[in-house]
Each structure stands twice: as structure tokens, then as C-alpha cells.
Amino acid sequence: MMELLALVLAYAGFVALALAMNRHHRQVWNGEASEHTRILLRIAGAAGLASAFALCIRYAGWSVGPVLMLGLLSAAGIAVVLLLTFRPRIAFASGVVAVLFAGVMSGYALVTNGIAKAPILQKLQFHHWPAERTQPQEQPEKVL
Amino acid sequence: MKDGFRQSMAWLHTWTGLLLGWVLFFIFLTGTAGYFDTEIDRWMRPEFPPPASQVQTVKMLERAVERLQAKAPNAERWRVSLPTDHGVVGLNVSWRGSGHDAAAANGSEQLDQNSGEPLKPRATGGGQLLYRMHYRLHYLPTTISYWLVGIAAMFMLVAILTGIIVHRKFFVDFFTFRQRKGQRSWLDAHNVLAVMALPFHVMITYSGLIFFAYLYMAPVIAATYGFGENSQRLYFDELEGRLARPARANTQVPLTPLAPLIAEAEAQWGEGRVRSLEILYPGDSQAQVSISQTPSGPLRRTATMVFNGVSGALIEVKPAIRSTPKAIRDTLLGLHEGLFAGPVLRWLYFLSGSIGTAMIATGLVLWTVKRREKLKRTGEPSFGLLLVERLNIGTVVGLPIAIAAYFWANRLIPAGVEGRAAWEAHAMFIAWTGMLLHPIFRPVQRAWIEQCWLATAVFGLLPMLNALTTNRHLAASLAQGDWVLAGFDLTMLAFGAAFGCTAWMLSRRARDRVTRHETLLSFAACKNAEPAE
Numbered sequence: 142m143m144e145l146l147a148l149v150l151a152y153a154g155f156v157a158l159a160l161a162m163n164r165h166h167r168q169v170w171n172g173e174a175s176e177h178t179r180i181l182l183r184i185a186g187a188a189g190l191a192s193a194f195a196l197c198i199r200y201a202g203w204s205v206g207p208v209l210m211l212g213l214l215s216a217a218g219i220a221v222v223l224l225l226t227f228r229p230r231i232a233f234a235s236g237v238v239a240v241l242f243a244g245v246m247s248g249y250a251l252v253t254n255g256i257a258k259a260p261i262l263q264k265l266q267f268h269h270w271p272a273e274r275t276q277p278q279e280q281p282e283k284v285l
Numbered sequence: 286m287k288d289g290f291r292q293s294m295a296w297l298h299t300w301t302g303l304l305l306g307w308v309l310f311f312i313f314l315t316g317t318a319g320y321f322d323t324e325i326d327r328w329m330r331p332e333f334p335p336p337a338s339q340v341q342t343v344k345m346l347e348r349a350v351e352r353l354q355a356k357a358p359n360a361e362r363w364r365v366s367l368p369t370d371h372g373v374v375g376l377n378v379s380w381r382g383s384g385h386d387a388a389a390a391n392g393s394e395q396l397d398q399n400s401g402e403p404l405k406p407r408a409t410g411g412g413q414l415l416y417r418m419h420y421r422l423h424y425l426p427t428t429i430s431y432w433l434v435g436i437a438a439m440f441m442l443v444a445i446l447t448g449i450i451v452h453r454k455f456f457v458d459f460f461t462f463r464q465r466k467g468q469r470s471w472l473d474a475h476n477v478l479a480v481m482a483l484p485f486h487v488m489i490t491y492s493g494l495i496f497f498a499y500l501y502m503a504p505v506i507a508a509t510y511g512f513g514e515n516s517q518r519l520y521f522d523e524l525e526g527r528l529a530r531p532a533r534a535n536t537q538v539p540l541t542p543l544a545p546l547i548a549e550a551e552a553q554w555g556e557g558r559v560r561s562l563e564i565l566y567p568g569d570s571q572a573q574v575s576i577s578q579t580p581s582g583p584l585r586r587t588a589t590m591v592f593n594g595v596s597g598a599l600i601e602v603k604p605a606i607r608s609t610p611k612a613i614r615d616t617l618l619g620l621h622e623g624l625f626a627g628p629v630l631r632w633l634y635f636l637s638g639s640i641g642t643a644m645i646a647t648g649l650v651l652w653t654v655k656r657r658e659k660l661k662r663t664g665e666p667s668f669g670l671l672l673v674e675r676l677n678i679g680t681v682v683g684l685p686i687a688i689a690a691y692f693w694a695n696r697l698i699p700a701g702v703e704g705r706a707a708w709e710a711h712a713m714f715i716a717w718t719g720m721l722l723h724p725i726f727r728p729v730q731r732a733w734i735e736q737c738w739l740a741t742a743v744f745g746l747l748p749m750l751n752a753l754t755t756n757r758h759l760a761a762s763l764a765q766g767d768w769v770l771a772g773f774d775l776t777m778l779a780f781g782a783a784f785g786c787t788a789w790m791l792s793r794r795a796r797d798r799v800t801r802h803e804t805l806l807s808f809a810a811c812k813n814a815e816p817a818e
Contacts, residue, residue: 144629159460204582205625211484212633215640218460218481226462 142246143200144209147193149243151210151217154189156236157182159221168229189240190214291451298447301440302648303673307680308437310645314684316419316489317638318412320623320631321773325412326374328773329695331755332406333395335767336368336375340398342551342559343544348401349378350543352394353567356380360390361533363564368398369579370560371624374411376401383533408705409695415688420496423710431497438493444648445479445486452476468658471651478644485637486644492621495614526607531571538570541597549599550576550590560587570595578605584612585619646681653677675724675732682736683720685780689743690716692777696754730795737788745781748774 159165161182166174174182193213198206224232318325327333349365357363361383366373376398382390395404422430449455459480462473479486499506499517510516522528543562550559560579566572572594578587589603606612619625623634653674660666694712698705724732751774752758762770 155460162457162460164457165460202582204584205630208583208620208626209630209633212630212637215482215485215637216633219477219636219640222460222462222477222481225460226464 143196144213146243146246147196148213148217149239150189150193151213152220153236153239154186154193155217155221156232157189158186159225160233161186165225168225169232294447294450298444298451299652302444303652305437305440306645306649307676309441310642310680311684312419312434312437313638313642313645315415317635317642318688319416319419320635320638322412322416323371323374324769324773325415327769329409329411330406331757333375333404334397335765336398342367342557343547345376345398346543346547346562349376349396352396352401352403353378353380358568361566363567365562367560369557407700410706410710414710415691431500435494435497435501438490441490445490448479455480468654471647471654475644475647475651478640478647482637482640486641488620489641492617495617524611526603533566534570536570537568538595540567540572540594545597546574546576546592554578564594580619580625582625583616583619585622585624586615649677649681674729678724678732678736679721682740683717686720686736686740686743687713687717689747692747693743693750696750734788734791734795737784737791740784741781741788744777744784747777
């Protein structure tokens with residue numbers, strides 16, 4: 142679950158960084174961004190990536206955290222490229238939705254007594270294998 | 286000078302990328318599949334029951350040791366791998382013989398986690414074989430394939446570094462993909478795929494070279510240890526700290542109970558953090574029990590507790606880091622293998638590997654598109670271009686089809702056939718050969734479309750074949766919550782869908798081209814037919 146939060150933040154960060162570039166700004170809105178908007182978008186983008194990185198380090202530690210962060214950056218980056226190619230008009234909106242989603246998620250986690258203690262996060266800790274949840278069941282095997 | 290430098294780097298990038306591009310594609314694709322080697326193993330051995338998580342470590346280990354006692358009482362070494370070890374499926378025991386016929390007395394077995402009974406799955410190379418192919422190029426001799434993979438990896442590293450130099454607008458084009466622009470689009474795709482996972486590409490290529498560095502740079506070791514197999518063994522024994530091993534006493538003494546040793550290890554590392562157990566000289570008075578920790582990060586060497594096998598006293602705790610250079614090597618190899626990764630990170634590894642594979646594929650296609658575009662002005666294609674175009678089809682779509690053929694063979698070859706496991710792999714390479722030959726007889730455009738449709742069929746129908754030949758079909762595994770098997774079937778469906786979309790897009794585009802052409806012709810015909818006034 143923590144990875145999803147970090148992914149959403151990284152995605153929002155990349156969207157903001159892309160919109161700070163004239164080429165992509167034009168794809169979304171008509172005309173170029175003012176210097177002021179560009180700086181704001183860059184700060185927002187950096188903040189998104191930084192908070193995603195902080196989350197990764199906080200929950201996966203310094204050894205796995207950076208690996209996880211780089212993996213999430215690849216996933217988020219490819220998503221942003223696809224979005225800007227096929228649905229550029231909703232780029233900004235999707236970034237806003239991502240930030241709201243991250244806000245709701247972390248708000249929920251904080252309300253339930255700190256992110257690490259949130260029951261939903263505990264249930265979905267990332268080193269748990271889904272396979273471990275399966276029931277052992279004996280079944281006769283049909284072999285060709 | 287700067288342009289000269291960039292141009293020579295571009296030349297280097299083009300040719301290092303192309304020359305072994307298909308080998309690199311093979312290495313990347315099978316290696317990427319290898320991130321799910323144990324999952325593929327399970328799918329290819331549908332006889333295995335779903336793994337049981339409720340069984341305690343101690344119980345599993347005791348059953349495993351009972352089995353080893355019955356199977357190989359005189360072995361030199363026993364090894365028990367627990368399901369926490371992502372390198373093997375479920376509960377696995379193996380043993381090493383002693384004396385002259387040591388190799389003949391080696392063996393391994395897969396045990397039921399509940400009963401400790403050996404499982405008798407169909408003979409198959411499984412996901413492990415598929416994963417091993419990416420460095421141990423199936424039919425080639427070991428040393429030759431390590432060298433070939435090493436040369437390919439070196440080419441890749443050169444291609445990555447020169448690629449960074451050649452890429453003029455690293456940041457400006459960071460998010461840029463301009464579709465439907467021919468060569469421009471292919472270059473954009475190649476760049477985006479390269480840039481978005483650049484740290485992964487560099488890491489995987491560099492660490493891949495480190496794996497067999499002892500082979501590529503043998504003289505470095507030979508300078509201290511001398512040449513020859515024995516000196517190399519001495520080097521590895523020293524490196525792994527195996528020299529201090531005691532000699533066998535040849536006196537029969539029963540093995541110490543294992544439960545307290547496991548308890549001690551789990552008290553130290555946490556419950557469920559034991560990965561494997563190794564018993565040296567079981568039943569001898571010099572017996573030793575080593576218990577290893579599950580890795581929690583990229584450092585693939587973990588702490589090991591060594592106990593006296595008779596008294597059960599702790600002899601030593603070998604730390605994970607025994608020397609800095611070795612720890613750096615272990616970390617690089619651990620990063621490469623990703624065995625420490627949980628499900629999310631494993632999918633991200635898979636995604637990064639796929640991005641790398643797609644980067645190679647787009648690079649190979651770009652080479653042909655560039656030359657085709659030039660041809661519009663100058664005429665006849667060269668033999669080289671025609672060859673590369675065909676190799677591209679047979680590899681980029683043909684190799685995935687061949688891997689699907691490997692899975693099909695797993696379900697279709699009857700259980701009793703001699704050399705069954707070998708024939709699964711033969712089926713893969715026969716299919717690949719077929720896919721490489723097919724484009725020779727077809728126009729390029731048609732060959733892409735036909736192979737994409739074939740890929741759609743072989744991947745899309747795989748879950749159906751699974752349902753027909755076993756009772757572990759998608760609905761059953763979903764109902765049981767068996768996400769490994771369900772995940773495999775769903776992934777195959779997704780691949781089928783992806784190939785289907787590609788085939789559909791390609792054929793629509795081919796049709797469009799024809800239609801536009803016809804429209805132009807008819808337009809011209811109308812013009813000509815108009816009576817001049």
C-alpha cells in the first residue's frame with residue numbers, strides 16, 4: 142500500500158515537472174507557461190518526487206528504498222509519457238487527482254494512529270507474498 | 286571536433302547495438318522472465334499443491350531432515366531450502382555425495398510442506414531453465430556461453446554509455462513521444478524507454494559483467510593463485526571461507542536436535558527469517574549445522590550461524606559482510622538477481638526488464654526504419670537491410686512465441702516421454718527457428734502481422750490449454766486465492782491481448798496505406814477523365 146502512495150506521489154511529481162516544460166505545457170493548455178507558473182510547477186514536481194523518495198526510505202529502509210524508488214520512477218515516468226501522448230488534455234487533472242488520492246490515503250493513515258499502524262497498511266505490507274494467503278488444498282491431478 | 290566526437294559515438298552506438306542486438310534481446314527477455322522463475326516453476330509443475338504458509342519452520346526442517354536421513358544417509362552435505370528462499374519452489378532438499386563418485390551421489394527433491402513426502406512432478410526444466418538461458422545459452426558449452434554473454438554485456442554497456450552521449454536532448458525530450466511520425470516516433474520510443482529506466486539498464490548490464498568477472502579477468506586471480514582448476518577452486522574456497530572446514534572423523538554419532546538451533550536463529554533474526562540449513566557430515570562426530578538468514582536487501586550474502594552438529598553449541602556467527610570488496614560484489618549481484626524483492630518490487634523489476642527488452646527491440650527496428658526512409662530516395666534495399674528486417678521479426682515477436690511454445694510443450698508432452706524436460710526446450714528452439722525462417726518467405730509488413738497474430742493465439746490460448754490439461758485452471762486458482770497460478774494465466778492473457786492489439790493496429794495501418802494509395806489513384810483517374818474544356 143505504501144508503494145501505491147509513493148507511486149501516486151511520483152506520478153504527480155512527474156506530471157508537474159512535465160507541465161513546467163513548454164512543449165508539454167502547450168499540449169495541455171494553449172500557450173506557454175509564464176516564468177512564475179513554471180517555477181511553481183517545478184517546485185511542486187520536486188516536492189512530489191522528494192516525498193515519494195522519503196516514503197520509500199521510511200518504509201523500505203536505505204537498502205531496498207532506493208531500489209524501490211527507481212522502479213517506481215520508471216513506472217510513473219512511462220505512465221506520464223503515455224498520458225501526454227494519448228490524453229494530454231487530462232494530464233493536469235490526473236495530477237490533481239493523484240495528489241488528492243495521496244492526501245486522502247495519508248490522511249486516513251494518520252487518523253488511524255500513524256501510517257505504519259494503519260490496519261490496511263499492515264495487512265498489505267510489501268514483503269508479504271500473496272501466495273501465502275492461499276489455503277492448502279488437495280486436489281487430484283489430471284495429467285495428460 | 287565535438288560533432289566529430291558525437292558522430293563517432295553515434296557510429297559506435299549503432300553498431301555495438303546492432304551486432305549482438307538479437308543476443309541481447311534474448312538475454313533481456315529470458316532474464317526478465319527469470320524474475321518470476323519460481324512462479325513459472327510452479328505453473329510448469331501443476332502437480333505441486335499450493336504452498337502452505339501455516340507450517341512452522343521447525344516442523345518443515347525436521348521432516349526434510351527425516352527425508353534426507355532416509356534418502357542419503359552417507360552424504361557429505363545436506364541442504365534444506367525453505368519456502369522463504371526465493372531461489373527455489375517450496376520445501377527443497379538436496380544432498381552432495383562423498384568420495385570418487387561424488388557427482389553421481391548428488392541429488393535433490395521437492396517435498397510436500399505438510400507431510401514431508403517427496404512430490405513427483407512431471408520432468409521439466411521449469412522457470413529455472415528459462416532463467417538460466419539468459420547467461421547459460423542453452424545449447425552452447427558453458428565457458429563459451431559465459432564469454433558470449435560477457436561480450437554481449439560489454440557491447441550493451443558501450444551502447445548505453447554512447448547512447449547517453451548521442452542523446453542530444455536528454456531532459457528536453459524526457460517525456461516526449463511523438464506518435465505517427467515514422468523514424469521520429471521510433472527514435473522517441475527508443476529514447477524514452479532508455480531514459481526512463483536508465484539506472485536499471487546500467488545496473489543490470491554492469492552487474493551482469495561482474496557475475497563472471499573471475500572468468501573474464503582470470504589472470505588477476507591467476508597472478509596470486511596460479512592457473513588451472515585447482516587454483517581457482519582454492520580461490521573460491523578462500524573467498525567463501527570454506528577452508529576452515531574440519532575433516533570427517535568417520536565415527537557414527539547422532540545429529541543434535543534441530544529445534545533449539547532454529548529457535549536460537551529465529552530469536553536473533555526474527556520469525557520466518559531462516560532461509561536454509563546446511564548440514565556438513567551428517568551423522569559424523571565432526572558434523573556442523575549452518576543456518577542462513579533470509580536476505581532483506583540487495584546484499585545477497587546473509588549472516589550464517591554455524592553450530593556443532595553433535596552438541597548443538599554455537600561455534601560462530603558469520604556476518605553478512607566479511608570483506609568490503611566482496612560485499613560490493615554481493616550487493617551488485619543481489620541487485621541483479623532481485624531475490625530480496627517482495628511482490629511489488631518484483632513486478633517493478635519485471636517492468637524495468639521489459640522496458641530494457643523493448644528498448645533493444647525499438648533500437649533494432651529503428652536501424653531498419655532509418656535505412657528504409659533513406660531508400661525512398663535512393664532505391665534498392667541492400668541484403669543487410671533485408672536480413673536485419675527479417676531477424677527483427679523472428680526475434681522480437683518470434684522469441685516470445687518460442688517461449689510460449691516452451692509452455693505449450695510443458696502441457697502437451699506426455700509425462701512418460703523419455704527426455705521430456707529436454708524436449709520442452711527443444712520445442713522452444715524449434716519454434717524460434719520456425720519464426721526466424723518464416724519472414725524469409727513473406728513480405729516484411731505481412732510477416733510482422735502474421736507473427737503478431739500467432740503470438741496472440743499462443744499466449745491467449747495458454748490459459749485454455751492449462752484448463753484442458755490440468756485442473757488448476759484460472760477460475761480454480763482464483764477461487765483458491767492461489768495468486769501465483771492465477772497471476773501466470775492472467776499475465777499470459779494480457780500478453781495475448783497486447784499482441785492482439787499490435788497485430789490489429791499493424792493490419793489497420795497496412796490497410797490504410799493501401800486505401801490511401803487507391804484513393805489517390807482514383808483521384809488521379811477522375812482528374813484525367815475530366816473532359817478538357
